[in-house]
Amino acid sequence: MKAVVLGAAGGIGQPLSLLLKSNPLITELSLYDIVNAPGVAVDLSHIATPAKVEGYLPADDGLKKTLTGANIVVIPAGIPRKPGMTRDDLFKINAGIVRDLATGIAEHAPKAFVLVISNPVNSTVPIVAEVFKNKGVFDPKRLFGVTTLDVVRASTFVSEIIGDRGLATSVTVPVVGGHSGITIVPILSQSSHPLPASLTGDARAALINRIQFGGDEVVKAKDGAGSATLSMAFAGAEFAGKVLRAAKGETGIVAPTYVNLAADSTGAKALSGIIGDLEYFSAPVELGPEGVKKINGLGSLDDSEKKLVEAALGDLKTNIEKGVSFVGSSKL
Ligand SMILES: NC(=O)C1=CN([C@@H]2O[C@H](COP(=O)(O)OP(=O)(O)OC[C@H]3O[C@@H](n4cnc5c(N)ncnc54)[C@H](O)[C@@H]3O)[C@@H](O)[C@H]2O)C=CC1
């Protein structure tokens, strides 16, 4: 399995590459950035795990060399937020970065699984899809927006409320919708532990708000030096590991991820009752050898959760249209 990280020298890219170097399923790790990727690669190459590591810059066909033969490509390239910014404020710069990297993937590794971390995820995933469609290589089963950090945060915050941090690694709460503000929808009623579902009033509202705006906590604490990097690297490596395990034939792996709903028309139909005709949504997805095997429905939601999903739809629609039309207009 050849894994690629695009944006590998950055705050997420470096620890993510470290974690991927530690994944025994990966035999080759190829790193790309506009700065410092060869240095990061040599550093990682001394670690005593099987993966062979290479690093490239744009010069001398670096992107092509990085991508050729890739099975999985993870994209954390792009600028992070500073205090006062929304994820959508990153669109101006990151949309072009993601479009150009997607063009390279479509040309040199069109069959790879593509995992998009670069924000705003709600828009950057449609950008990748539109580029792939233009190149005639789009397979919706192989494209994923990484929303795992929301799931990781939910596990952590719930374990804190329960008062047993040991549960952080096992308690799960599905988080669906998208990856920004109110598009992040925690389904507390479906937590694997009974406590979240039993919360009411301010305690329930506070937990939902913390999961939705957890990213802001980090942006504020870093005070101008960026956003979540280490927790994102952990989440990204976890999700990439799941995609790889499913590709190797392991069954029963389900994770929320932001996908193009054409990946599973039956699943999309089941969702349409609550999300209408949205083209993208993060729902629990069963992974398989070809990527998306099945998009699971949202299960039974209580009335307040239905309202949270409804509240997410407007922003999601706008974010998706913005990504789609960006690629459309860049063709002119
Ligand atoms: N999906 C999620 O849950 C999360 C997403 N993010 C997003 O991830 C992105 C990266 O964040 P950080 O690593 O903190 O930023 P960073 O600035 O530390 O690193 C970004 C890296 O991308 C590289 N880069 C820029 N343009 C490039 C290009 N054209 N080709 C290849 N590499 C390029 C930069 O040189 C830099 O090394 C941001 O957009 C951030 O908002 C961050 C946290 C969570």
Ligand SMILES: O=C([O-])CC(=O)C(=O)O
């Ligand atoms: O908050 C940000 O900008 C980075 C991010 O997506 C997160 O931490 O969830």
